[in-house]
Amino acid sequence: NAGVTQTPKFQVLKTGQSMTLQCAQDMNHNSMYWYRQDPGMGLRLIYYSASEGTTDKGEVPNGYNVSRLNKREFSLRLESAAPSQTSVYFCASSYPGQGIGYTFGSGTRLTVV
């Protein structure tokens, strides 16, 4: 099925551990995004990639790194996880300049203990 695929769906990390969240889209979208959703905080943009080969910081980039591996894949890395990074992470993709064209993945629920 066409869409945005995120792996893993669930993850528990110990403080200080590292991990990479994977995201892939098969809609030939140019732009990809990583958001986090926290209770009462809505969706906050972590990083985005307007096109292959470019990445930019969003609202809450501290503690994260990203890699736009190719047009399909955009990964989010936590180098040293902290409890404050406990959240639900959503990847999304779109054509550039299309706020209505966002397609979201189903999310990764991350708990850092």
Add this chain to the structure above:
Amino acid sequence: DQQVKQNSPSLSVQEGRISILNCDYTNSMFDYFLWYKKYPAEGPTFLISISSIKDKNEDGRFTVFLNKSAKHLSLHIVPSQPGDSAVYFCAASAGGGSYIPTFGRGTSLIVHP
């Protein structure tokens, strides 16, 4: 400072009645507005949008109203159905929707049978 505000964290409505979800914004550069719907354990999905050149947009049971002078928009769902129970995010974008949207914190709608 929140640029997009959804002041009601939750709303409870009886099936068949009207649901009205409200959203306020502060940035006068915003000229394109969107509503996304999110079910538990799923990613948000696009619901309806409106450009600032309009004051109303309808799509079936869903209507969005925009009051530019008050910097206020609302989503009306008529009639409400139990399947509408979800979290609704308001989002605003500049540049006619070409800029990455800013999301509100969401309103949880519960429609009782």
